[in-house]
Amino acid sequence: MTLPDNESIRQVTLALPDGTEATITIKAMSVVVVPVPPRPRKPGEVYMLQSVTPEANLEISVSLERL
Secondary structure (H helix, E strand, O other), rough: OOOOOEEEEEEEEEEEEEEEEHHHHHEEEEEEOOOOOOOOOOOOOOOOOOEEEEEEEEEEEEEEEOO
């Protein structure tokens, strides 16, 4: 599976004491939010620029299998 540069998948499998196997999958996708400043209303007004804000979307799934 090929993922875009801004996506990452991690998977961990754990054996639980009761013999169940838990597989946890975490899929992270980074998102950059660029705030759009309001337009100047008249000539000479300052146009403020803001820096980008990094955020991430996480998708977490757990599957259980009795061994």
